[in-house]
Structure formats: structure tokens, C-alpha cells
Amino acid sequence: MNESADAVADGQVIEKLGSAVDRIRGQLAQVIVGQDEVVDQLLISLFSRAHCLLEGVPGLAKTLLISTLARTMNLSFSxxxxTPDLMPADITGTDIIEENRSTGQREMRFLEGPLFSNVILADEINRTPPKTQAALLEAMQERQVTVGRVRHQLSDPFFVLATQNPIEQEGTYPLPEAQQDRFMFKVLVSYPSFAEEFEVARRTTTAITDTVSAVISPEEIMTLQRLVREVPVSDHVIRYTLSLVRQTRVGEPGIPEFVADQLAWGAGPRAVQFLIVGAKARALMERRTHATVDDIQALAKPVLRHRIVVNFAAESDGVSSDDVIDRLIQSTPAREDELANDARFKAIFAS
Incomplete structure (x- = not known):
């Protein structure tokens, strides 16, 4: 067993990292009221070394949550x-001509753009043209930007949080499904409860301001990201994950009838990868040394909702992707023996 795997099995290391997550949640709670599930999904995504797409109406503190999260981790934030006129160079940076004072000669110098930070808030990503969207998505995938013929490495850790407004679609350039697939999660930020909104109103209408302290370092974050990959997952959990995802693929063997009736397109292999890595991160955050089927079920909606497309008939009946995911979870046996002996899943395993 290598050193990282030993660390996963070490109860002291697990407790230390779990304690760090608790401290992050505690600091966020000083500023952010509620949204516990959103916070946990952001942390899972960060520790999985992935990115998030957030969708919610204006005024739900998405920007405040992200900037506060960066401060609790001592990370730079941009x-x-x-906007429709934003160009790729506005976010990646550009080469400029500058005079060298010591030699008197003019030289090219790269001026870094806002992407050169640890945490990036891409606010209303669907308001900018595809060319600029593509520049951001290239940085997310490769963790570098290319200006001219020179490649520039981005900061590590590097975490992109993109937001979309679900109610204003005038003058937007919606992200194609293939580009949404680059985001690990699509997180839905909902309205607060009455008690939470009461607390928001009480806090934000006084002169008192809450301060947030950094409780974890970038180095510790990268250590946790490495440890996540070493969390063990049983073959049964992997088979369960594959069964869940493969059932979304219209035309494949063993899919339920309601999937064929309601879906136009299913999730690809990246959904399986993100579900398993996310399950590992969730297990580690909850001080467990292995991922379970419960972890997969808990993360199924944020991982799959932007990777499956309901057809027109289902959409007209008010069926959402979350509704389909709920039915898939209910119809997929969680127990290993039941999954292995079900004729429908035998067809899926053999496909």
C-alpha cells in the first residue's frame, strides 16, 4: 500500500481533514444562512478537483458564498x-509590448487575466458568446491558457464556479450539453426557508459585519484532493454506478420503459467518473474510509441533471431530469445480490 493509501486508512488523518471541513462550514455559517446542501456540494467538487455550475435566481448570495469560501481557504478569488462583448483575451490575459528600462529595448510581456486565480466566479456564463465560453472551458479542462504560441499554467488549486440565471433568457448563449458536461455538478440554489430568510433580513439590515478567517491552506486542500483519489470503492459500488448511468442511454439494452419514453439523450462516461470521485470525497468529508451506494445516490442529481435531456413530450408533461433520476434510483436495486440477479441488469452488464 502506498503512502497516500496508508493516509486514507489512518484515522488521525481522516479526523484532521474532517475537522478542517467542519471549520470551513463553521466560517461560512457566520456569513451564509442555510444552503447547507449547496455548501457541501461545492466542497465535494473542490476536493474532487472539479468545477461547478450553479443555477438560481438573483439575490440568493451565490457570489457572497463563493467569495467567502475562497477566504476560508486562503485562496485568491476573481x-x-x-457579457456579450467579453472577449477571450479579457479573461485569459494578453501579450503587451513593454520597454525594458535596463536595456531600452521593447519586449513582449504576458499580462495575466483574471483566470490566474485559485477560485473563479464566472458570473452568468450564458451571457457571453461561445468563443469566450470555449476559452474558459479550455482552461477548466487543461488548467492552462494558450496566448499566441505560449502556454501558461494556471494556479493550483484551480476551481471554476459558473452561474446561470434560469429566468432571463433574452440575449443569452446557452451552454451546449457537451460543454455543460465539463462541470462535475449542476447545483440548484433555491429560495431560503422562512426561518432562514428571517435570519438573513436580521443580519443584513444592521451595521454589524461578520469576519471570516482562513482555516485551511492551499497545500492542505491539494493534500485532500490527492487523498480523495485513494479512497477505496468496492466493485459493487462501481457496478451500481454504471447501472444507474447506463440506464439513461436511450436505445441501449436493459433501459426502463419510462426512460425510453421521457429521455432524448443520456449521460456519458464522465458522469460515472464524477459520481465515483464525488462519492470518495463525500466519504472522506464524513470521516469514512470507503465510499458507498448511499454516496452515489446522494450525488446522482447534481451529477446527472445537466447530462440527461428530457424529450419534448416529457417536458410538456412537467417531467424534469430530477424526476427521471428519482425514478432511476427507486428502480435500481442497491443490494449486490439483487442487482446481480435482476435480468434487466444482466442485460446492461452484458452490453
Whole structure:
């Protein structure tokens, strides 16, 4: 067993990292009221070394949550307001001609753009043209930007949080499904409860301001990201994950009838990868040394909702992707023996 795997099995290391997550949640709670599930999904995504797409109406503290999260981790933060006239160079940076004072000669120098931070808030990503969207998505995938013929490495850790407004679609350039697939999670930020909104109103209408302290370092974050990959997952959990995802693929063997009736397109292999890695991160955050089927079920909606497409008939009946995911979870046996002996899943395993 290598050193990282030993660390996963070490109860002291697990407790230390779990304690760090608790401290992050505690610091966020000083500023953010509620949204516990959103916070946990952001942390899972971060520790999985992935990115998030957030969708919610204006005024739900998405920007405040992200900037506060960066402060609790001592990470640099950049907010980019995406607009129709935003160009790729505005976010990646550009080469400029500058005079060298010591030699008197003019030289090319790269001026870094806002992407050169640890945490990037891509605000209203669907308001900018595809060319600029593509520049951001290239940085997310490769963790580098290319200007001219020179490649520039981005900061590590590097975490992109993109937001979309679900109610204003005028003058937008919606992200194609293939580009949404680059995001690990699509997180839905909902309205607060009455008690939470009461507390928000009480806090934000006084002169008192809450301070947030950094409780974890970038180095510790990268250590946790490495440890996540070493968390063990049983073959049964992998088979369960594959069964869940493969059932979304219309035309494949063993899919339920309601999937064929309601879906136009299913999730690809990246959904399986993100579900398993996310399950590992969730297990580690909860001080467990192995991932379970419960972890997969808990993360199924944020991982799959932007990777499956309901057809027109289902959409007209008010069926959402979350509704389909709920039915898939209910119809997929969680127990290993039941999954292995079900004729429908035997067809899926053999496909």
C-alpha cells in the first residue's frame, strides 16, 4: 500500500481533514444562512478537483458564498462578469509590448487575466458568446491558457464556479450539453426557508459585519484532493454506478420503459467518473474510509441533471431530469445480490 493509501486508512488523518471541513462550514455559517446542501456540494467538487455550475435566481448570495469560501481557504478569488462583448483575451490575459528600462529595448510581456486565480466566479456564463465560453472551458479542462504560441499554467488549486440565471433568457448563449458536461455538478440554489430568510433580513439590515478567517491552506486542500483519489470503492459500488448511468442511454439494452419514453439523450462516461470521485470525497468529508451506494445516490442529481435531456413530450408533461433520476434510483436495486440477479441488469452488464 502506498503512502497516500496508508493516509486514507489512518484515522488521525481522516479526523484532521474532517475537522478542517467542519471549520470551513463553521466560517461560512457566520456569513451564509442555510444552503447547507449547496455548501457541501461545492466542497465535494473542490476536493474532487472539479468545477461547478450553479443555477438560481438573483439575490440568493451565490457570489457572497463563493467569495467567502475562497477566504476560508486562503485562496485568491476573481469574479468575471460575463457579457456579450467579453472577449477571450479579457479573461485569459494578453501579450503587451513593454520597454525594458535596463536595456531600452521593447519586449513582449504576458499580462495575466483574471483566470490566474485559485477560485473563479464566472458570473452568468450564458451571457457571453461561445468563443469566450470555449476559452474558459479550455482552461477548466487543461488548467492552462494558450496566448499566441505560449502556454501558461494556471494556479493550483484551480476551481471554476459558473452561474446561470434560469429566468432571463433574452440575449443569452446557452451552454451546449457537451460543454455543460465539463462541470462535475449542476447545483440548484433555491429560495431560503422562512426561518432562514428571517435570519438573513436580521443580519443584513444592521451595521454589524461578520469576519471570516482562513482555516485551511492551499497545500492542505491539494493534500485532500490527492487523498480523495485513494479512497477505496468496492466493485459493487462501481457496478451500481454504471447501472444507474447506463440506464439513461436511450436505445441501449436493459433501459426502463419510462426512460425510453421521457429521455432524448443520456449521460456519458464522465458522469460515472464524477459520481465515483464525488462519492470518495463525500466519504472522506464524513470521516469514512470507503465510499458507498448511499454516496452515489446522494450525488446522482447534481451529477446527472445537466447530462440527461428530457424529450419534448416529457417536458410538456412537467417531467424534469430530477424526476427521471428519482425514478432511476427507486428502480435500481442497491443490494449486490439483487442487482446481480435482476435480468434487466444482466442485460446492461452484458452490453
Amino acid at each position: 469574479r468575471i462578469q460575463f
